[in-house]
Amino acid sequence: MTHIETLRKNYHQQICQHLLFVDSQGVPNNADKSSSLSTRIARAWLEQLPYSASQDAISGQTSGKRFEELTAQFLEESFEQLRHLRPGDWRFEVHRRVEEFAQYEHLADLALMLKDNKLLRSTLGDYIILPDIILSRRPIEDAQINEHQEIVSPNSAPKYSPLRQVNSNSPLLHASISCKWTIRSDRSQNSRTEALNLIRNRKGHTPHIAIVTAEPLPSRLASIALGTGDIDCVYHVALPELQAAVANDASAQEMLEVLTDGKRLRDISDLPFDLAI
Secondary structure, eight states, X not given: OOHHHHHHHHHHHHHHHHTOBBOTTSOBTTSOTTOHHHHHHHHHHHHHSSSOOBSSOOOHHHHHHHHHHHHHHHHHHHHHTTTXXXXXXXXXXXXXXXXXXXXXXXXXXXXXXXHTOHHHHHHHOOOOOOOXXXXXXXXXXXXXXXXXXXXXXXXXXXXSOTTBTTTOOSOEEEEEXXXXXXXXXXXXXXXXXXXXXXXXXOSSOOOEEEEEEOOOOHHHHHHHHSSSSSOSEEEETTHHHHHHHTTTOHHHHHHHHHHHHTTSEEEGGGHHHHHTO
């Protein structure tokens, strides 16, 4: 078993132990009880995991926080194995405001202006974004840039690139990751709105924008995964297990194939590698 596979199994074990629970009717908490198909797939999906779910109910707010923390831990440990592919000072953090990063520093000044002007705020809206998980990179000191040969000197060009620490001490936002334990039509679109704000309001390169979910219903995965231009890709916490769970449902199986073959849905193990791109 490879190290990434081991980390993935540990991630699933933590999810089953601290996040996933089954109620008295045997319905996992990532299923929509009002949908027989969602319930059936969620049960079959859980049977594919080699761990037992908890019997203790977890509140929605608590489960959301735990999902973010467990996912951030998995991504940090997995990405650490790829440092030779992406050297640098990388940081995974939960709930850090985007205006603290180089591409979005100007939003802090805009937020102050909007705070004191209700008319502008009602017209322009709220520009402050708080991603669930962020991956950032610290700027590089000249000594590290000149490690093998003299490339820059204190007063030399480049004088504006934020990758160079003498130009900017603000970290660079490399990825914004939204965690959705489940996807419901009334809640899924806020991830798209957040993504579009990240794209439109940046000054610099666009960060990776991804969604991680445990949603069992393929049609609901499609509601957020289909289309391009805002979200890079949707990542399921256990995609092969979900594919096995829908093996007896032709419609659900076909939808998953559309999403995976169309490069709109991947497994959580793919995400650290995609972040290294």
